[in-house]
Amino acid sequence: MTAQKKFYITTPIYYPSASPHLGHAYCTTMCDIIARGKRMRGFDTYFLTGLDEHGEKIEDNAEAAGVTPQAFVDGVAVKFLNLWKLMHISNDDFIRTTQPRHYETVQKIFSRFLEQKDVYLSAYKGWYCVHEESYWTETQVGPNHLCPECGRPVVEKEEPAYFFHCDHYVADLLDYYERNPKFITPEGRKAEMINNFIKPGLGDLCVSRTTFDWGIPVKEAQGHVVYVWLDALTNYITALGYLQKDDSLFQKFWQDPNTEIVHVIGADITRFHTIYWPMFLQALGLRKPSRVFVHGLMMMKDGKMSKSKGNTVYAEPLVARYGVDAVRYYLATEIIFGQDGRFTPEDFVKRINTDLANNLGNLLNRTVSMIAKYYDGVIPAYEGELNPLDQGLRDAAEKAIKAYEALSDDLQVTEAYAAVMDLVGAANKYIEQSAPWALAKDPAKAKDLASCMAHLASVIYLAGELLSPIFVTKSEMIFDQLGIPAALRNYDSATHFASLKGLKVNKGDQLFPRLDEKVECEYIQALMAAPKEKAAA
16 A cells, blocks of 8 residues: 655745735745645645744834734734635644744754754854844945845944854755755756855854844853744744654654655745755754745835835735635736746736636536536436547546646646646637537437536536635535535546536536726725735734
8 A cells, every 4th residue: 555645835934023915925825725735636734834933123123012022923923824814724833933842942952053063152243134134244235235135224243143063064965956956946046055155155154142132042151042044944843843742743744754845935035945954954863855945026016025115915805805716816827936926906807807707717607507408407428439529628638637736746836727727728619619509409419419518517527626726615616516516526536537427517606707807907006005004904
C-alpha cells in the first residue's frame, strides 16, 4: 500500500502594524487554494499562517496609540483572523510569536546556538531602517542615507549585539542550491541571492538587540532581546511543536524527508528565507524546506500596494459586493503566481464577466436548461459510439486533468486553473459544434443528443471539482444544480467520470450574475479613493 503523501505549506507571518489589505489576502488565499487542492487530491496537508509580533516598529506604534505592545498586536490579530474567516482560509494553525510555545522554543534555540558557538557577542555599528528592521552598509544606503529596500531615511546606530556565524554554513547553502534547483522559485531569485548577497561577502547576521525591549529576552544576556529574523523564521517549526513536550506534528511533517515543505513569501523577505533560514536549520541539524516560492507584488497605478503609501484596496467591501468566490478567483487567475501584477477595477470586472458569468455560468445554465427541456431534468446515459466531437471533448477533459495536476504540483497555480477554464471553453465550443437544438428535432439523432447532454454534464461536474479549491461556495452550487449526490462530490469520482445517469438536475440561480462594467468600475474606484481604515471597516 502506498503511503499517503504529506504536504506542509506556510504563508509568511505578517507584521501586524495596521489593518490587513488585499495584498495580505492575496498571499494567504493563494496558499489556501494550494492547500485545498492538495487535500482534494488526498495529500495529508498542514497549512500554517500567523503574525510576527515583536520589534521596534511595533513598540513605537503601540506607544503612539497609547497602549501596550501586547494590547496593540492583540487588536490587529483580530483583524487578520476576521479577514481569514471572510476569505474562507482553511489554515490548520495560526502562530503568533508572542505565544508561550514560540517564546520558549526560541529561547532554547538561542541557547543551543550559544553552546555550539554559532552565535557570538560583538557590537554593531551601522545604518538602521526601523521600517524594514534591517541594518545596511555605507555603500548600500548611499550618500543620501536612504534604505535601499523602502527608500526611507536610515539612522546610524551602535549597540552591543549577538551575531550568527554565517561563514560556518555558506558552503553548505550553495551546495543545497546546486542539488535542489527548484528550492528558490522563480529561479531568477536564486541568482539575485548569490550575486547580490553571497558573492560580495556575506557578513554575519545580527540576532539580538539592546535598544528596545519588545522581543523575546535572551536568557544568557540581560538587556538583549532576540532580533526579528531568528525570532520570526523559527515559527515554521515552533508551530509544529519543535523542542516542545508534544512534537508529534513536527515529527510527522518536518522530520519526514518525504514531506514536501513549501514556504510562500513576498519578494522583500527572500534573502532571509533563502539564506539565513536554511543556515539556522543546518545549525540545528534539521532538514531544509523543499521550496521557497516568491510570489509577486500586487501593484497599483502608483506602485506597490502598501499601507505606508495609503494606496491599499481592502478585501471586505469586494467580498460583500461580489462574493468571496469571485474575489478568490480573481486573485488566483488575474496575476500569474510568481510575477508582479496590477490591480485595476477594469480588470477585476472583466475577469468576473468573461470567465465566470459568460463562460462558466452560461455553460451550466445552458446545459441544465437543455437537460430540463429534452429529458424532463434527468441526465441521460451515454449510448453508442463516440462521435469526433464527443471524443474531442473527452480528450480535452483528460488533458485538463493532467495539466491541472502537473501545474499545481509545480506551484503554477494560475496556469493550472487556466487549464480548467480552457476545458470550460472547449465545452462551450462543443455545444456550438454539436448543435443539440438541431439534434433534438431529428429522432434519428436521439443517441447523439443523449451523448451530448451526458458529456456536458460530466465536464461541468469535473470543472466544478477542479475549481473547488477556489470556489468555497460555488462548486457546491454547481453540484446542486447537476444533482450530484454527496458520495460523488470528490476528486476521484469526478476525474474518473463517474456515471451521472438518472440524476435529476435542479435549475437554480445564476452562478455569477453579469456585472455592469461602468457601474462596478466606478464603485471600485471609489473604494480605492476612500480613507484606508474606512474602506476596511
